[in-house]
Amino acid sequence: MSANVQAIESYRNSFLKEVEANVEEGDWVKMCMQCGVCSGSCPLGPYWEHPPQEIFMLIRAGKREEVLKSSSMWMCTSCYNCIARCPRELPITHIMHGLATYAERLGMAPKNQPTRKFALKFWDNLTKKGRVNELKLGVSLYFMNGFVEGIKTALKAMPLGMNMYKTKRLNPMEYFGGHGVKDTSGLKAILKKAEEIELAKLKKTDA
Amino acid sequence: MAKKEYSFYPGCSSQKGASGSNYQVSVDAMCETLDIQLNHIPDWNCCAASIGYAGGGELPRLALSARNMALSEQAHPDQDIVATCAACWLATRETKERLNDDEELMKETNEALAAAGLEVKANKKVRHMVEVLIEDLGYEELGKHVKKPLEGIKIAGYVGCQTNRPFGIHGESFENPVYLDKLTETMGAESLPNYEKKVQCCGGALAFSEPEKSQDLVKGIIEAAYDGGADMIVTPCPVCQMNVEVYQDQINARHGTKFKMPVVYYSQLMAVAYGSSAKEAGLDGNIIKAKQLEDIAGK
Ligand code: SF4
Ligand code: SF4
Ligand code: SF4
Ligand code: SF4
Numbered sequence: 001m002s003a004n005v006q007a008i009e010s011y012r013n014s015f016l017k018e019v020e021a022n023v024e025e026g027d028w029v030k031m032c033m034q035c036g037v038c039s040g041s042c043p044l045g046p047y048w049e050h051p052p053q054e055i056f057m058l059i060r061a062g063k064r065e066e067v068l069k070s071s072s073m074w075m076c077t078s079c080y081n082c083i084a085r086c087p088r089e090l091p092i093t094h095i096m097h098g099l100a101t102y103a104e105r106l107g108m109a110p111k112n113q114p115t116r117k118f119a120l121k122f123w124d125n126l127t128k129k130g131r132v133n134e135l136k137l138g139v140s141l142y143f144m145n146g147f148v149e150g151i152k153t154a155l156k157a158m159p160l161g162m163n164m165y166k167t168k169r170l171n172p173m174e175y176f177g178g179h180g181v182k183d184t185s186g187l188k189a190i191l192k193k194a195e196e197i198e199l200a201k202l203k204k205t206d207a
Numbered sequence: 208m209a210k211k212e213y214s215f216y217p218g219c220s221s222q223k224g225a226s227g228s229n230y231q232v233s234v235d236a237m238c239e240t241l242d243i244q245l246n247h248i249p250d251w252n253c254c255a256a257s258i259g260y261a262g263g264g265e266l267p268r269l270a271l272s273a274r275n276m277a278l279s280e281q282a283h284p285d286q287d288i289v290a291t292c293a294a295c296w297l298a299t300r301e302t303k304e305r306l307n308d309d310e311e312l313m314k315e316t317n318e319a320l321a322a323a324g325l326e327v328k329a330n331k332k333v334r335h336m337v338e339v340l341i342e343d344l345g346y347e348e349l350g351k352h353v354k355k356p357l358e359g360i361k362i363a364g365y366v367g368c369q370t371n372r373p374f375g376i377h378g379e380s381f382e383n384p385v386y387l388d389k390l391t392e393t394m395g396a397e398s399l400p401n402y403e404k405k406v407q408c409c410g411g412a413l414a415f416s417e418p419e420k421s422q423d424l425v426k427g428i429i430e431a432a433y434d435g436g437a438d439m440i441v442t443p444c445p446v447c448q449m450n451v452e453v454y455q456d457q458i459n460a461r462h463g464t465k466f467k468m469p470v471v472y473y474s475q476l477m478a479v480a481y482g483s484s485a486k487e488a489g490l491d492g493n494i495i496k497a498k499q500l501e502d503i504a505g506k
Contacts, residue, residue, distance in 0.1 A: 024265045043408040044420055075417065078257030079408035080372035084381045097260035104261055116261055118416035123255065123262025126271075130252040131219050181252045186323030190274055194267040194319035 004106045015064040022202055024098025025091045032056040038082035038092050048072040052082055052092050055099070068103040074115045076100075105202075129180030130187045211343060214283035214331070215245035216275055218295035219253050220445040227292065227445030229475075229492025234291055234336065236478040236487040240352050241344060246286065248279045254298040257369075258412045269312065270319045272302035277320055277327040287332040289339055291474075293369035293444035294411075300333040300374060335370055337443050337473065341386060342377065346393050354482040355506065356395025360499045362476070363399040363437035364388045365428060367447040368408045382406065387441055390473050394480040404431040409450040422458050425451055429458075429468050439469040439497055441476060448472060452494055469497035479504045 019026040032053070039051035050058060050072045058067050073096040082092040100116070103109040109116055181187055220227035238245060252274055259268045276299065279288050290296040306313045306329040317326055340349060364387030370376065376386050383405065388398035407428055410421025428451055432440050442448045452470035459466055471493065478488035485504040490497055 043410065043424055044413070044417070047417075047420055075413065075420075077368075077408050077411040077413050077421075079368040079411065081368070081408065084372045093257075097257075098265065101260045101264055105264075109261075114416040115258075115413055118412070119258045119261030122258050122412075126253045126255060126259070127262070131222070182250050183323065186325075187252055187274065189322035190270050190319050190325075191263070191267050193322040194270040194316070195264060197315050197318060198264045198266040 004108065015062045015067070016060055018064075019059050019099075019102075023095065023102045025094040026098060028090045028095060029056050029059050031088045031090055033088055035087060037085050037087065038090075041081040041085050043077055043079055043081070044075045048075055052096065055096075065108075067099065068106060068108040069110060070103075071110045071113045071116075073097075073099045073103075074110070074113045074119075127188065127191060128184075130184055131180050210242050210244055211339075212244045212246060212283075212286050213289040213334075213339065214279040214286040215247050216251055216279070216288055216290045216295055216299060217247060218290060218292040218445075220292055220449075226449045229489030230291060230445050230448065230472050232487065232489035232492070233472055233474040233478045233483075236483040236489075237474045237481065240478075240481040240483075241340075241349070243339070245289065246283050248275055248288075249282050250278060251275050254295050256294040256298060256412065266312075266315055266319065268298075269302050269305065269316055272299045273306065273316045273320055273327045273329070274323070274325060275299060276303065276329055276331065276333075277325040279331065280328060281325075287334050287339075289334050289336055291336045292446070293335065293367065294446060296333065296335040297369045297374070303329045303331070303333050335376070335443070337370065337386060337390075338376055340390070346389055349390070349477070350393045353393070353395060353480045355480055355503050357391075357476060357480055357500070357503060358395055360396045361399065361436055361438050362391045362396050363402045363432035363435055363440045364391055364405060365402070365432075365440045365442045365447060365451065365470075366405050367442060367444055368406070368411070369446075370443045371406050387443065387473060391441060391476065394476050396476065399432070399435040399437050402431060402435055402437070404428040409447055411446060411450075414450045414454065418454070418457070419461075421450065422454050422461070425454055426458050426462060426464070426466075429455065429466050430464075432468060433466075437468070438499060439471055441471055441473055443473055445472075455495065467495055469493060469495045469500075471497050471500065475500065 016029060019029055034053060034057060036053045039045055039053045042051055045051045050070055055067060076093060076096040078093055080093055086092060219225060221231040252271060254272050255263055255268050288299060290299060306316055320327055366384050366387055371384055372381055375381060376384060379386055388400050391398040404427055408424060409428060410424050414421040440451060448470050455466040458464060475488045475490060479500050485491060485501045488504060490501055
């Protein structure tokens with residue numbers, strides 16, 4: 001059984017329970033009083049199909065697909081405005097990240113959402129060497145929409161790259177090595193173990 | 208005053224050749240004047256910022272910051288951790304607090320760290336450089352070292368998000384923090400206390416992935432600075448600095464604006480006021496030149 005089918009089976013009746021068990025800080029969702037302050041505080045909120053308040057409502061209404069397939073939470077900038085203002089003190093930022101992580105794990109995240117692609121590249125870049133290489137990240141970002149599109153985006157950003165380059169803030173040598181941690185194998189072992197522990201817990205609550 | 212030492216978490220953006228490398232240069236100059244010694248955490252790793260969640264779950268992300276803390280505990284047991292990047296600071300401090308109030312998370316994190324023979328206690332303070340300046344030295348002490356007051360420059364203090372929320376600087380409000388204004392004035396420049404976009408988000412990492420949406424936010428931040436008569440913007444965060452400075456050409460092309468607003472770090476203001484050269488203050492790293500600061504530095 002795929003992870004997704006498994007998750008549906010065990011939470012047939014309650015998406016809220018599923019979120020409480022499997023999403024970071026998910027047990028806070030029931031505390032939301034639907035005041036709407038978070039939605040009004042969200043910098044890219046106007047672009048979200050379902051701003052945070054609505055996401056919480058949809059979770060309680062059991063709209064599993066609508067929530068997990070949504071591109072909305074991928075547009076969270078982690079500005080913490082919502083958290084600073086929520087009268088119920090919900091860790092909204094973390095729940096948005098948690099929903100995105102969960103949707104990604106279940107393979108339900110919108111494939112072409114640009115921040116999703118960027119965030120996955122970022123993680124990849126980081127876990128390979130332990131540090132983020134901005135140039136590599138930039139280059140793969142430009143090419144993330146395919147080669148031709150990539151060239152176009154790269155050209156558009158050219159003057160920007162040149163400016164950064166001239167001020168020595170984007171060193172091309174970085175691309176061929178760049179900074180990384182010495183103990184990459186240790187770092188990888190830590191991440192692997194952490195992932196194992198977390199996934200084991202997901203399964204446990206599934207059963 | 209005796210030398211102050213801290214366990215320093217530099218973060219990726221400060222690396223040689225990276226976008227915030229000139230921030231680091233100015234921080235070094237500032238610290239030299241203030242007799243602050245930053246001891247780099249050996250073999251630190253990236254913290255995944257606020258964008259690691261797509262590929263990394265909660266525990267792997269916490270483990271990243273925990274590894275840095277563990278290395279700091281080993282190498283500099285009696286020193287607070289200090290970061291200059293708002294996102295690094297936030298991720299590390301959040302990890303510390305979450306490990307402290309959740310025994311299970313602490314146990315699991317240590318299980319993960321054990322895979323590399325490490326252990327974390329998470330008992331150190333995790334601080335932003337600005338906190339060190341304000342709390343451990345204080346405005347009065349910071350003012351004593353001023354050799355060249357930044358007279359005649361009007362500066363909008365752009366605090367942004369992550370140095371402000373959810374933790375913020377002790378004693379400051381979320382909606383109207385004043386520490387950047389105070390630092391600006393301590394250096395002899397004029398601040399813009401009613402700067403409207405002081406705590407407006409710039410789009411953060413989404414500047415890369417959703418450039419047009421983020422640039423609309425940045426446009427507002429710059430416009431408000433012009434409206435207030437500012438000559439330049441000052442920030443405490445390498446991501447804010449980059450986002451507000453480097454896209455001005457693209458915004459101009461898209462909106463027909465004529466933005467050319469220098470965006471500098473608080474540490475650059477301080478280094479110049481303390482008598483550093485333009486190069487020591489990292490001014491050569493600014494894409495939009497901060498001419499008035501260069502002039503003062505050259506005097
Ligand atoms: S601000 Fe808090 S209580 Fe209000 S809708 Fe948002 S999450 Fe719910
Ligand atoms: S942290 Fe995310 S969800 Fe909260 S206001 Fe900012 S962008 Fe919106
Ligand atoms: S916040 Fe940014 S600069 Fe700091 S370590 Fe993380 S990714 Fe690197
Ligand atoms: S203002 Fe922008 S860069 Fe600075 S912390 Fe907020 S989102 Fe990050």
